[in-house]
Amino acid sequence: MxxxxxxxxxxxxxxxxxxxxxxxxxxxxxxxxxxxxxxxxxxxxxxxxxxxxxxxxxxxxxxxxxxxxxxxxxxxxxxxxxxxxxxxxxxxxxxxxxxxxxxxxxxFSARGGVLQNRKDALDRKEEKIYRERDSVLARFYRANEEDNIFGKMHEMASLQVMDEIYDKEENEYIQKNRDNILGLYLVFYRHSYLNYERLKLKFDMLSEEMKHTPEGQVIDKRYKKLSEVKVGAYAPNFKLPTLDGDSVHLYGKSATIKIIDFWASWCGPCRKENPHLVEIYKKYKDKDLLMISVSMDTDEKAWRKAVKEDGLEWIQACDLQGADGKAVRAYRVTGIPHIFVLDGNNKIIGEKLKGQELDDLLAKYLK
Incomplete structure (x- = not known):
């Protein structure tokens, strides 16, 4: 035994x-x-x-x-x-x-295993795509110090092109790795600052198994919060200090149509869109249009200077908190310019519109 x-x-x-x-x-x-x-x-x-x-x-x-x-x-x-x-x-x-x-x-460099090596390959592509990033940023800061608006706009456009190229590469990696932790990571690591549309595109690529991981549940929570601020939903209320030393309360203002424009003095695409907003304001200011520009500036002097230079005569609001501003966080704004169009009941009827799309929507409601 x-x-x-x-x-x-x-x-x-x-x-x-x-x-x-x-x-x-x-x-x-x-x-x-x-x-x-x-x-x-x-x-x-x-x-x-x-x-x-x-x-x-x-x-x-x-x-x-x-x-x-x-x-x-x-x-x-x-x-x-x-x-x-x-x-x-x-x-x-x-x-x-x-x-x-x-x-x-x-x-850093990290290699080991099929998935890690794929991640390293993407890192090297990112490095190649953004090879000129430091030089572009240096030129942007120099243009900012020299108050060279067109120079800043040019460098911001260069960075945006880099971002678009990398985003395309990243989406291909997510799709090819939708059912493993590499695809999951590529969505998770940027989920906190992607807007609803971009996060939805990436999150929808993941398999159901990946969506139900702890990281997937975190992404899903953020995704659902972002979905609350979209066309058809009621816009979050806010109260912000204004350029004239007063304050603006969104729900305290009545109008047939309200435009909330998130922008900043340092944002090239925003400054490029401002002349069009000036035209819209002049055309509809007497037809019950309310416009509120919410700046993501942290430098009050730069904000005031840009408002004056661009001739922005409507309500200008800013709490000088940048990306941590109350309205910015409430509206889940992760990129600018970002425009919301509201009806008289503060329901969102348009988002991220510009150019002819914005003109057509306003013409429909403001006769």
Missing amino acids: RKLMKFIVLSGLILGGCTSVKEYVIRGEIAGNDAKLYLSVVNEQGKFDTIQQVESQKGKFQIKGILDNPKIGFLTVQDRKGRIPLMLKDTIFDLKIKGNDLGDVRN
């Missing part, structure tokens, strides 16, 4: 030893001073949970762990910005950290 039990235990040990363990190994090198590194994952509440912590020694570190299923990991480094995404699965990762801003793909 004892021999039989020994045989059973021994057999179990042998079989257990043959069972494949889903272990990941992250081997890394980090430039600069040694630091603590933290590996995190997203939990069911959408928060980052630290699952491992190590400290580099003479510029090297190693992290090991076991997974039931592939998972998106996020590596952060003490006193450095950003997170390095890792498509965690049972494989070996080789990681090199070269800079302090880990939100910039130029400052």
Whole structure:
């Protein structure tokens, strides 16, 4: 009997030893001073949970762990910005950290496994697409200091073209990886600042399995919030300080049609659209049109200067909080110019309209 039990235990040990363990190994090198590194994952509440912590020694570190299923990991480094995404699965990762801003793909490289290598390939495409980004930004800031409006507009247009090219590449990657964690990550990492249309396009590409992951549920929550501010919904109320030192209360103003224009003095496309808005105001100001421009400026002097230069005679509002402004957050504005058109009951009847589309809608309601 004892021999039989020994045989059973021994057999179990042998079989257990043959069972494949889903272990990941992250081997890394980090430039600069040694630091603590933290590996995190997203939990069911959408928060980052630290699952491992190590400290580099003479510029090297190693992290090991076991997974039931592939998972998106996020590596952060003490006193450095950003997170390095890792498509965690049972494989070996080789990681090199070269800079302090880990939100910039130029400052690190991470390879290991099919999905991580695909992510690295996309990073290198991003790096190529935005190769001139620093130069463009430098020219933009120089034009800003020189009050060169046309120079700023030109550089902003260049950045927008880069964004559009990268977005197309990213969407192709999402579609090809719709049923794995790489596709999920590519939607998750930008979900908090994409507008409804762009987030919907990307989120709809994901498989149902990916949508029901913790990261997918976080995206879905944001997606539903964004969907609340759309054509057919009632516009959120707001009260903001105005250029003349007073305040404007959206629901406190009555009109057949209301236009809310989100813009900023530093936004080239916004400044380019302003002459058209001036024409619209002159045409319909006596036909019960209310216009409110909400600036995303943080520099009051620059805001006032732009209003004067562009001849914006309607209500100008701004709380000087930029992207953190109350109205900006309430309307989920992530890109400008962004126009909302409301009816007399404050229901949204048009969004992101400009040019002839805006003219046609106004002509329908304002005779």
